[in-house]
Amino acid sequence: MLRKGDIREILSPIALGSMRFPHKESAIETVAACLKAGVNYVDCSPVYGYLSEEENSESWVGEALAGCREAIFLSTKCSPGNGGLEIGEEFQPCKGFGVRSAEQLRQVMEQSRRRLKTDHFDGYHLWTVHNITQMKEAYKPGGWMEEARRAKAAGMFDYLGVTTHADSATIVEFLKTGDFEMVTLPYHLLDSTREEAVRWAGAHGIAVLAMNPLAGGLLVGNAETVTAVFGDMGIAGPVELALNFILSTPGMTSALCGMTLASQVTDNTAAVARSRWGKAERKEIVRRFKSMGADAGIGICTGCGYCSPCPQGLNIPRILRAHNAYYVLRLGEMAVQSYRKTAAREEAYNASNCLACGVCETRCPNSLPVSRMMSRLSRSDKE
Ligand code: SF4
Numbered sequence: 001m002l003r004k005g006d007i008r009e010i011l012s013p014i015a016l017g018s019m020r021f022p023h024k025e026s027a028i029e030t031v032a033a034c035l036k037a038g039v040n041y042v043d044c045s046p047v048y049g050y051l052s053e054e055e056n057s058e059s060w061v062g063e064a065l066a067g068c069r070e071a072i073f074l075s076t077k078c079s080p081g082n083g084g085l086e087i088g089e090e091f092q093p094c095k096g097f098g099v100r101s102a103e104q105l106r107q108v109m110e111q112s113r114r115r116l117k118t119d120h121f122d123g124y125h126l127w128t129v130h131n132i133t134q135m136k137e138a139y140k141p142g143g144w145m146e147e148a149r150r151a152k153a154a155g156m157f158d159y160l161g162v163t164t165h166a167d168s169a170t171i172v173e174f175l176k177t178g179d180f181e182m183v184t185l186p187y188h189l190l191d192s193t194r195e196e197a198v199r200w201a202g203a204h205g206i207a208v209l210a211m212n213p214l215a216g217g218l219l220v221g222n223a224e225t226v227t228a229v230f231g232d233m234g235i236a237g238p239v240e241l242a243l244n245f246i247l248s249t250p251g252m253t254s255a256l257c258g259m260t261l262a263s264q265v266t267d268n269t270a271a272v273a274r275s276r277w278g279k280a281e282r283k284e285i286v287r288r289f290k291s292m293g294a295d296a297g298i299g300i301c302t303g304c305g306y307c308s309p310c311p312q313g314l315n316i317p318r319i320l321r322a323h324n325a326y327y328v329l330r331l332g333e334m335a336v337q338s339y340r341k342t343a344a345r346e347e348a349y350n351a352s353n354c355l356a357c358g359v360c361e362t363r364c365p366n367s368l369p370v371s372r373m374m375s376r377l378s379r380s381d382k383e
């Protein structure tokens, strides 16, 4: 049975995200491995793996938790938004989007209780709230937050969280409301721009979960570069580098990993158990990571966003994440494929739309030659 109290001391360093389960068997195998390895947090949402009311990730997790529910901190969520930056105009209960009234939240919570086969969640998240407009929608009279507070007081869940891609300062504003005891945000080696929010949360007793800890898989599969640069520091590979970078950030509680196999649970927990860095080691690792950018001839984009807006409407930090993956981590074909696919459908992600005006370069604190990086990236599939 999980004890109650300071949530930061309850959650395990590795947490399980249930978004990638392809079927029930995967959920059962992975949850069993988590119990064995001491991973005690499972994060769900109505839309993950959704095929039908019977076949979806919440239902699979519900089956996987039969007989061991009390050993797991179970959290799920829903959103007044639509998964993106807008308010969800359409109420989609089966996916947990467009939840904008008390009655709608009751309906979606009831659905999750039924699917997860539990009458009580340990955590519940206000989900995909990425800006002030979406947060205001949640706080409107008779809306999401009012009902969530009522449900919490009635004992339907213990801890309230928020899941967001907002920038660091906006996240701190969200947390200052005092309503949230946990926050889930994007944070990894290629994008540590929310570090200040992580510190603020940790200093105020709020648990922080890092989503996307392996940068959508971009941080794995490059063992040679990692061994060459960090091998003498005893870092065995990219997973160890990525997860320990996250967990050594002051204020960070857990890395939320979308695992689907028992072997991933074993690998991730072993990577974390092997090395926990002190302040000095972390500093050296970050220095070397940055120098990899120098070795690649240009530098690493830290994703801070100070260069925005681009007159061409380009999402510069997002595009340069692909540049980091290809030129710094040298992920080759994998990085190019991923960039090419998104660039083909989103103008804002297409580096060939850069006119080399140089406006962004005057704002970049890292003095990056952004237009050269854009041009290099747009040519990368031909190299
Ligand atoms: S150089 Fe390219 S990316 Fe930078 S502001 Fe100009 S058009 Fe945008």
Ligand code: SF4
Binding pocket: 300, 301, 302, 303, 304, 305, 306, 307, 308, 316, 317, 320, 363, 364, 365, 366, 367, 368, 370
């Ligand atoms: S290009 Fe420079 S300013 Fe823009 S996100 Fe990257 S590091 Fe920050």
